[in-house]
Amino acid sequence: MDGSMRPAVIIDGWRTPIGRHGGAGAAVLDVVPVESGPVEAAIALSIVLLAREIVMGNRGEKHLVHRKPWLVAFAFGLLHGLGFAGALGEIGLRNSDVPLALLSFNVGVEAGQLAFVAALVLVQRIGGQGLRSRLPRLEPALGYALGALAMFWLFGRLPAVFGA
Template sequence: MIARLLAVLMALCLAAPALADELRPTSIQFVQTDAQTWQIGWKQPLSGPADNRRAMPQLPDICRIEGEPRREMAALAIIGSATVRCSGDVSGQSIAWPALAGQADAIVRVAPLGRPVQIHRLTAAQPHAAITAIPSAAQVWRSYFVIGVDHILAGWDHLLFVIALVLLVARPWPVVKAATAFTVAHSLTLAAVTLGFAGLPQRPVEVLIALSIVFLAVEIAKGTRETLARRLPWLVAFIFGLLHGFGFAGALREIGLPEGEVPAALISFNLGVEAGQLFVIAIVLALRRALVRIAPHREAAALRVASYAIGTAGAYWLIERIAA
């Protein structure tokens, strides 16, 4: 049984490189350029050949596409765009992505001229959203909290870092302190980038994020040997959290922030990330405790296999991002 669980863990970690940066929601941008003209753009991640590659957003009833939509292939995604003419105010109208299925979701960014940007999250159960004249603060808080949770759970590189941190530290309270230090650190850099006080090119940031995962995997593989990461895990988490904050900023840059509600969006996004992290921490700690109770003599071997799997995923990303 334990061997089977380890095999599943290894398979998931080795599959992760293919999904590291593409497990993001469908992204839709609806931007007004003059009184009647809008630009619609979308990025649809592809999970397999069965995906509908001709899918596109469903526009408000008063809007029509001019000409043919433009589509091009990107890495595991379809990027589309079109010019749209609307015969009146789109407030109160609906925008949708009908192609959603299962646990998939979509983020819609609506940017009317002279009014605040608004963000909506679509799901398979509710694939449409009503465009409002002015987005409410509650809508911003709710949407960005969910985006934060989704980003930590669907972003394999950030997720593996958190899992590796839990496996390294093991004890609940030190793990929570380290995870909170990670959140505080990435919140600082995320806010600094968003407000224009700092910035780094995305490519080296992604390379260093992969390197942080390899570093923690090596620390786990060292066993019980005393190292800085074991003595002061919160410090290591804080240092790497500053780096991961630049990665989160890249994700938020794709989604966009609502004008007039930037502080609410940043705080709720970070709270969502922290909630997602605590959920992952609870699951990993519970699995490790169950392993210790069922087969305590297998714990060291399980940690070694997990460190190799995490390290392999991190090394793959590192090489892939350096070579890209």
């Protein structure tokens, strides 16, 4: 957030909500069948891959997130939207309630993301240069922690994928 954010990065950032809205809508409207076990495992795996990208990027290695950020953003959104739709399906939502539920979900997620970014900007402004100089040392640890949590989540969902 140092003012050098390129317009392309902002545009790529909008592909995640587009994918999420599309995935949730397609699944809730039965365009795409959703089984919660495999979708939840795939979401966990996507977070493992994101953690890997954080660690590898910190080492200077550029992978998929750097080469095709728009594709990663859209795929993450689509997958996470399918997960939300699966949760809606499990609670037995009536068809007449679907539009309001999707709208509420999407508005809530976007508001949460804006609040998170605002909090990060505030922390950066308060922490100033000292925080910016320490961040590169923290990134690998945060990437490993995120990856460990996501692996735990993934292993917990694998039995549902394989019918165990």
